Amino acid sequence: MAINPKKCPMPHQDADVRSRNFDEVATGYTVEMAIGEAKRCLECKNKPCVSGCPVNINIPGFISKVKVGEFEEAYKIISESSSLPAVCGRVCPQESQCEHNCTLGIKFEPVGIGRLERFVADYHNANSTEEPVKPEPNGHKVAVVGSGPAGLTCAGDLAKRGYKVTIFEALHTPGGVLVYGIPEFRLPKAIVAKEVDTLKKLGVDIETNVVIGKTLTIDELMEEGYEAIFIGSGAGLPKFMGIEGEGYKGVLSANEFLTRINLMKAYEEGSDTPIQKGKKVCVIGGGNVAMDAARCARRLGAEVTIVYRRTEKELPARREEVEHAMEEGIVFKFLTNPVKILGDENGNARAMVCQRMELSAPDESGRARPVAVEGSEFEIEADTVIMALGTSPNPLIKSTTKGLETQKWGGIIADENGLTSRTAIYAGGDAVTGAATVILAMGAGKTSAKAIDEYLTNK
Numbered sequence: 417m418a419i420n421p422k423k424c425p426m427p428h429q430d431a432d433v434r435s436r437n438f439d440e441v442a443t444g445y446t447v448e449m450a451i452g453e454a455k456r457c458l459e460c461k462n463k464p465c466v467s468g469c470p471v472n473i474n475i476p477g478f479i480s481k482v483k484v485g486e487f488e489e490a491y492k493i494i495s496e497s498s499s500l501p502a503v504c505g506r507v508c509p510q511e512s513q514c515e516h517n518c519t520l521g522i523k524f525e526p527v528g529i530g531r532l533e534r535f536v537a538d539y540h541n542a543n544s545t546e547e548p549v550k551p552e553p554n555g556h557k558v559a560v561v562g563s564g565p566a567g568l569t570c571a572g573d574l575a576k577r578g579y580k581v582t583i584f585e586a587l588h589t590p591g592g593v594l595v596y597g598i599p600e601f602r603l604p605k606a607i608v609a610k611e612v613d614t615l616k617k618l619g620v621d622i623e624t625n626v627v628i629g630k631t632l633t634i635d636e637l638m639e640e641g642y643e644a645i646f647i648g649s650g651a652g653l654p655k656f657m658g659i660e661g662e663g664y665k666g667v668l669s670a671n672e673f674l675t676r677i678n679l680m681k682a683y684e685e686g687s688d689t690p691i692q693k694g695k696k697v698c699v700i701g702g703g704n705v706a707m708d709a710a711r712c713a714r715r716l717g718a719e720v721t722i723v724y725r726r727t728e729k730e731l732p733a734r735r736e737e738v739e740h741a742m743e744e745g746i747v748f749k750f751l752t753n754p755v756k757i758l759g760d761e762n763g764n765a766r767a768m769v770c771q772r773m774e775l776s777a778p779d780e781s782g783r784a785r786p787v788a789v790e791g792s793e794f795e796i797e798a799d800t801v802i803m804a805l806g807t808s809p810n811p812l813i814k815s816t817t818k819g820l821e822t823q824k825w826g827g828i829i830a831d832e833n834g835l836t837s838r839t840a841i842y843a844g845g846d847a848v849t850g851a852a853t854v855i856l857a858m859g860a861g862k863t864s865a866k867a868i869d870e871y872l873t874n875k
Contacts, residue, residue: 505534564592694800
């Protein structure tokens with residue numbers, strides 16, 4: 417049978433419609449689409465796609481089940497390695513991981529692995545009545561700090577091994593960056609809630625509104641009888657440029673903007689949470705967070721411009737997110753760098769002064785270094801400026817935990833197994849690496865769960 421050289425396209429809301437609502441953009445494969453896409457898989461014996469997956473899902477194995485319509489069996493195969501399949505199928509950068517290694521991709525478009533994972537997870541969530549089996553307890557007690565992707569994965573893997581796991585979450589809703597950072601139109605909150613509920617059924621306890629370092633410290637958790645602790649507290653401290661005018665009203669971090677929209681539903685009429693609803697919004701940055709902030713602002717009715725100091729080629733955001741933003745009418749100004757924010761007599765932002773840039777030799781990241789063009793300043797009208805320049809770990813845990821070593825920039829120092837400078841204390845995800853992807857955080861949580869199990873088994 418001849419192989420279709422192209423992936424089955426993912427159905428989407430029309431750009432003009434979706435840019436005015438917060439409903440999920442991609443509507444998902446039908447059964448026929450999923451089976452058709454699965455049949456493109458060559459089922460390679462050496463499984464190069466698996467080596468590109470940070471949690472090592474048996475990709476050919478689950479796709480072989482989709483080919484014959486055994487979707488629940490496919491879900492079981494995915495679940496052996498991943499605690500969050502419906503999440504990963506939506507937000508993982510498959511194009512640079514599993515799909516990048518797909519053999520079919522050498523000659524044609526790679527298999528739509530992420531789209532198939534999403535289909536299988538959604539099919540399971542819509543049709544399965546089977547409850548997770550709670551393992552027999554092994555008598556050991558572990559604490560997990562943070563309920564983002566690293567924490568949820570670590571907790572899930574440990575719970576499946578019989579550990580009594582308690583997650584401590586600082587906010588009022590579990591999910592971490594999955595609920596406060598990623599917009600509803602990319603990752604519906606009901607999907608995250610479903611994955612969290614599955615963990616609870618495995619016996620994981622979740623305590624919200626507990627700020628480790630304030631409500632309790634790491635050392636106090638150890639005193640309460642937790643035999644090991646995993647720190648997956650993420651990187652929630654936003655960065656600013658340090659340019660003149662950042663104190664004007666209307667200048668804020670993407671972190672705050674997205675949290676108010678996503679977790680506190682500030683976009684809803686009558687919401688108790690206020691939000692900056694600008695008419696002309698500038699977003700500074702070129703990553704996925706910048707795309708999310710810009711697309712949210714667009715849905716709130718603004719004219720939106722993304723300002724990025726390199727070219728389109730260097731944008732770190734997923735190509736799919738960039739294309740969606742462009743389709744939704746968001747303007748991109750490349751080779752542009754802000755140098756000052758201007759305000760009015762009432763202290764409100766009114767414009768941003770920018771410089772034209774040109775690219776020179778690569779910097780330490782390997783990307784071409786942007787250099788300012790002298791005398792090229794110009795203004796962009798903006799009553800709202802959103803800084804999407806990355807985040808770093810909050811220093812609270814470090815400052816309240818004796819002997820916990822960190823990098824100069826704040827990341828917790830951990831070895832390849834997640835072990836920190838403190839015995840029985842492990843860490844992973846953004847708390848160690850700085851802001852990265854959901855799947856890399858999950859991989860770190862999985863690695864630490866295995867190491868904690870080995871440590872407590874051999875203790």
